[in-house]
Amino acid sequence: TKYVYTFSEGKAEMKDLLGGKGANLAEMTNIGLPVPPGFTITTEACKEFYKAGRNFPAGLEQEVEEKVAWLEQTLGKKFGDPNGPLLVSVRSGAVISMPGMMDTVLNLGLNDQTVIGLAASSGNPRWAYDCYRRFIQMFGNVVLGIEHHRFEAVLEDQKYKAGVKYDNQLTAEDWQEVIKHYKTIVRKETGKDFPQDPMEQLYKAIYAVFNSWENDRAIVYRKIHKIPDDLGTAVNVQAMVFGNMGDDCGTGVAFTRNPSTGEKVLYGEFLTNAQGEDVVAGIRTPQPIAKLEEEMPEVYRQFAQTCALLEKHYKDMQDIEFTIERNKLWMLQTRNGKRTAQAAIRIAVEMVEEGLISKETAIKRVDPMQLNQLLHRRIDPNAKLEVIAKGLPASPGSACGAVVFDADLAEKLGEQGKKVILVGTETTPDDIHGMVASQGILTSRGGMTSHAAVVARGMGKPCVCGCESIKIDYENKQFLVGQLVVKEGDVISIDGSTGQVMLGEVPMIDPELSPEFQKLLTWADEIRTLGVRANADTPEDAAKAREFGAGGIGLTRTEHMFMAQDRLPIVQEMILASTLEEREAALAKLLPMQEGDFYGILKAMAGLPVCIRLLDPPLHEFLPNAEELAVEITRLKLTNSDQSEIKAKEDLLRKVRSLSEFNPMLGHRGCRLGITWPEVYAMQARAIFQATARLVKEGYQVEPEVEIPLVIEVKELAYLRQVVERVAQEVKEATGVDFHYTVGTMIEVPRAALLADEIATQAEFFSFGTNDLTQTTLGFSRDDAEGKFMQPYLEKKILTENPFMVLDRKGVGKLMQWTVENARRVKPELIIGICGEHGGEPSSIEFCHLIGLDYVSCSPYRVPIARLAAAQAKV
Ligand code: ADP
Ligand code: MG
Ligand code: MG
Numbered sequence: 001t002k003y004v005y006t007f008s009e010g011k012a013e014m015k016d017l018l019g020g021k022g023a024n025l026a027e028m029t030n031i032g033l034p035v036p037p038g039f040t041i042t043t044e045a046c047k048e049f050y051k052a053g054r055n056f057p058a059g060l061e062q063e064v065e066e067k068v069a070w071l072e073q074t075l076g077k078k079f080g081d082p083n084g085p086l087l088v089s090v091r092s093g094a095v096i097s098m099p100g101m102m103d104t105v106l107n108l109g110l111n112d113q114t115v116i117g118l119a120a121s122s123g124n125p126r127w128a129y130d131c132y133r134r135f136i137q138m139f140g141n142v143v144l145g146i147e148h149h150r151f152e153a154v155l156e157d158q159k160y161k162a163g164v165k166y167d168n169q170l171t172a173e174d175w176q177e178v179i180k181h182y183k184t185i186v187r188k189e190t191g192k193d194f195p196q197d198p199m200e201q202l203y204k205a206i207y208a209v210f211n212s213w214e215n216d217r218a219i220v221y222r223k224i225h226k227i228p229d230d231l232g233t234a235v236n237v238q239a240m241v242f243g244n245m246g247d248d249c250g251t252g253v254a255f256t257r258n259p260s261t262g263e264k265v266l267y268g269e270f271l272t273n274a275q276g277e278d279v280v281a282g283i284r285t286p287q288p289i290a291k292l293e294e295e296m297p298e299v300y301r302q303f304a305q306t307c308a309l310l311e312k313h314y315k316d317m318q319d320i321e322f323t324i325e326r327n328k329l330w331m332l333q334t335r336n337g338k339r340t341a342q343a344a345i346r347i348a349v350e351m352v353e354e355g356l357i358s359k360e361t362a363i364k365r366v367d368p369m370q371l372n373q374l375l376h377r378r379i380d381p382n383a384k385l386e387v388i389a390k391g392l393p394a395s396p397g398s399a400c401g402a403v404v405f406d407a408d409l410a411e412k413l414g415e416q417g418k419k420v421i422l423v424g425t426e427t428t429p430d431d432i433h434g435m436v437a438s439q440g441i442l443t444s445r446g447g448m449t450s451h452a453a454v455v456a457r458g459m460g461k462p463c464v465c466g467c468e469s470i471k472i473d474y475e476n477k478q479f480l481v482g483q484l485v486v487k488e489g490d491v492i493s494i495d496g497s498t499g500q501v502m503l504g505e506v507p508m509i510d511p512e513l514s515p516e517f518q519k520l521l522t523w524a525d526e527i528r529t530l531g532v533r534a535n536a537d538t539p540e541d542a543a544k545a546r547e548f549g550a551g552g553i554g555l556t557r558t559e560h561m562f563m564a565q566d567r568l569p570i571v572q573e574m575i576l577a578s579t580l581e582e583r584e585a586a587l588a589k590l591l592p593m594q595e596g597d598f599y600g601i602l603k604a605m606a607g608l609p610v611c612i613r614l615l616d617p618p619l620h621e622f623l624p625n626a627e628e629l630a631v632e633i634t635r636l637k638l639t640n641s642d643q644s645e646i647k648a649k650e651d652l653l654r655k656v657r658s659l660s661e662f663n664p665m666l667g668h669r670g671c672r673l674g675i676t677w678p679e680v681y682a683m684q685a686r687a688i689f690q691a692t693a694r695l696v697k698e699g700y701q702v703e704p705e706v707e708i709p710l711v712i713e714v715k716e717l718a719y720l721r722q723v724v725e726r727v728a729q730e731v732k733e734a735t736g737v738d739f740h741y742t743v744g745t746m747i748e749v750p751r752a753a754l755l756a757d758e759i760a761t762q763a764e765f766f767s768f769g770t771n772d773l774t775q776t777t778l779g780f781s782r783d784d785a786e787g788k789f790m791q792p793y794l795e796k797k798i799l800t801e802n803p804f805m806v807l808d809r810k811g812v813g814k815l816m817q818w819t820v821e822n823a824r825r826v827k828p829e830l831i832i833g834i835c836g837e838h839g840g841e842p843s844s845i846e847f848c849h850l851i852g853l854d855y856v857s858c859s860p861y862r863v864p865i866a867r868l869a870a871a872q873a874k875v
Pocket of ligand 1 (some may be wrong): 036088089090091092103104106238239240241242251252275276277321322323332333
């Protein structure tokens, strides 16, 4: 097998083999852009490396040597030659880009001899020694595993001694001093001298890149982003170009469009006289790319052209790394840029309008789950804010939480459900776990492309960075803004869209959809064939759902209405009644209240179907807790309270105990309640129909769907259907209004699914209650599963996803498919939907599309997500 490809041998399509970086370096080389020459060691070689117990596969070294010789010839330079040393970078490059996860070594090939030659031949000793010390530092850290701060301390010391603020103010002599100390550190830490042979340096670096695939940061990143562990990484070896040779040099990163808002402007940052990581490391705060236009107009023009060309070529927004050496532009990387949801939408829509991509492609470009960012609450623009500081708006959205300075503590508090904001001078890949656990991130240094900013945008977390007016005092766990002291644990709010930092909690408002978002969703609606409804229990939720484009309500839970403070006592009266008369008296009190509920919801959804589920949960959910009641009785007895009060409580306790169930999830609930107490369902049906009749009289078009839960047998449905029909008839006669309604059932128990053809004869619609259907099919009670054994099941890869979040296609899905096929065989016009939480999850939505459901139903805030996911399922 061939393990090594020169850039001109590769292309963009070879991503799996060459990694993202290598494939794109090859593509840029082949379209004629200025790319320093180099070669890529394949991911295949990395996989073989692990198979062989972390050893290079046979033949790899020979191929590398051949390619080095080729590179030497191409450039007329030689590894280890003091008169013209070949210097290279060694860069990792996974198939899926993992920013900051793997490490790069620059200036490889320098040693005590070549640095002298380089200093002499360039006439720029300051630069030569700066390169060498960078090399020792990076190699020492990445390859030899010496902690960064050991080197940083030497550097700080030297700057202090020299009386300067920035690295680039140090002289050649300063750097020589630094190098001496660095080499001492290496000898102390590894017991050996810093390796002088360039070939040995190269092999060690390649080995380290392969090894870094399994470092902790990479493993965590893959876990969070669900990247498979067996892809391996490629290694790119590339001739160096230098951005740190003087003021006609520089290095930078740029996006072809603004990755935060999507605006079509070249967007980026650069630093003059700097190398590689300086821009993203937040060492000096970089300058906006527009400055480049002022300082090197010719180079800028060429760069802008190249960006435009790359965007046209890839038909997507690009994230580009470049270096300028003595006024010459070099391209070092391009990839499809990460972007916020807001930017993803705007870019996709505008690219359709520019004729660059199709509507279908635009639909596919936006990750539905990412839309969550936009459907969240944000800071009320009319609120009076007490802004204490302002940084760069690095990742939009608002967050509020307690200040924490340490990633481990952030993780710990986050796990306890506490809201925290991670605050630091900057973040590093070692802080990832803390960032995950935080509501948002605030840094005092670093630009829009700093680690914190890039990672936060990837996670969809609000981030403000480069907030230089805050002075962090780690020792005393506080930060200062002018005179103001903010201590660890104090609550702050940040707005990642404006860069503002506020003290305390600020008022938030509900989200609205931008015009571009609306447009994208309209295209999604044109494409999709799957309907989208919402689960809503109140008129307000129904109105919100409608605003977000819901085509009806797929589930109204009536029990939520029973839980209201003023109703609970009446509901309890109904439950505790010992005779039918008593129960009917309580029901009579509930009737007008329920009628009001249904009136509101049906009116908010006029013209669209509204599916209302009759009472479902176990009754004890409405009753007081038995233990608490027992304690209270004891207390009443001890204080010699009124005997009749004690007796009433004792009666209540007896009743509560008699209603307690061993396994309420499988107990007296759902239509079991309707079968034992038909008067309850009759009352609810009456409330629905009286509301319907009123609305019809008022001129509204309403379409109630009466849903019977937890059916297992067609006879249950037939019996309860009669109850509902009788009430409908009575209401029609009493009001003189004719109205239309349907009756159907939930499919949430395997028996119902298996007997779908029989049950369909008594139903106009089915709705999959996949929360319960998952519980009853797997035999997992959700609360117990998620609390006790789901994690090990996922970790041991027995289940690949939590089936309560992502629909279990293999098991539950099979029952659903069976249901659809058999029910539609006897009743082709049967409406079938889904109302479990899966109805708002993109992969589950895709499955619902595939098996031919009529609609999915999800929470109002997920409706836009579902509309997009339904369209994606189609294209
Ligand atoms: P990452 O994946 O972390 O971005 P890269 O391999 O892209 O790592 O390297 C980081 C930076 O190092 C690049 O953006 C570039 O500035 C610098 N760099 C890499 N290779 C070279 C090279 N051959 N010449 C000059 N600079 C380089
Ligand atoms: Mg890096
Ligand atoms: Mg890079």
